[in-house]
Amino acid sequence: xxxxxxxxxSALLIGLPVFTTPALSATNQIAQQxxxxxxxxxxxxxxxxxxxxxxxxxxxxxxxDAKVDFNKKTATIQFDxxxxxxxxxxxxxxxxxxxxxxxxxxx
Ligand SMILES: [Cu+2]
Numbered sequence: 001x002x003x004x005x006x007x008x009x010s011a012l013l014i015g016l017p018v019f020t021t022p023a024l025s026a027t028n029q030i031a032q033q034x035x036x037x038x039x040x041x042x043x044x045x046x047x048x049x050x051x052x053x054x055x056x057x058x059x060x061x062x063x064x065d066a067k068v069d070f071n072k073k074t075a076t077i078q079f080d081x082x083x084x085x086x087x088x089x090x091x092x093x094x095x096x097x098x099x100x101x102x103x104x105x106x107x
Pocket of ligand 1: 045046
């Protein structure tokens with residue numbers, strides 16, 4: 001006996017994309033709203049520093065991605081401007097022992 005309820009339940013159980021379309025478009029909207037900033041980071045002396053800085057940045061709520069360049073002594077962060085701001089990112093690296101400032105000539 002197939003009721004409407006049991007058909008919906010079966011669809012969910014076998015993984016049919018019943019509710020995936022709205023979720024996907026929401027994800028795309030978030031991706032478009034991300035901001036990127038590059039910071040000059042002080043005190044970076046070895047490869048472990050790079051990892052410490054990246055982990056400190058990734059702990060900040062709203063940070064989507066953090067890339068640390070050991071040679072350039074910079075960190076490039078993608079973040080959701082509704083959840084995080086540049087000052088919070090600077091605070092995060094500073095608290096980890098690496099004072100930072102916004103990279104002056106990005107282009
Ligand atoms: Cu180090």
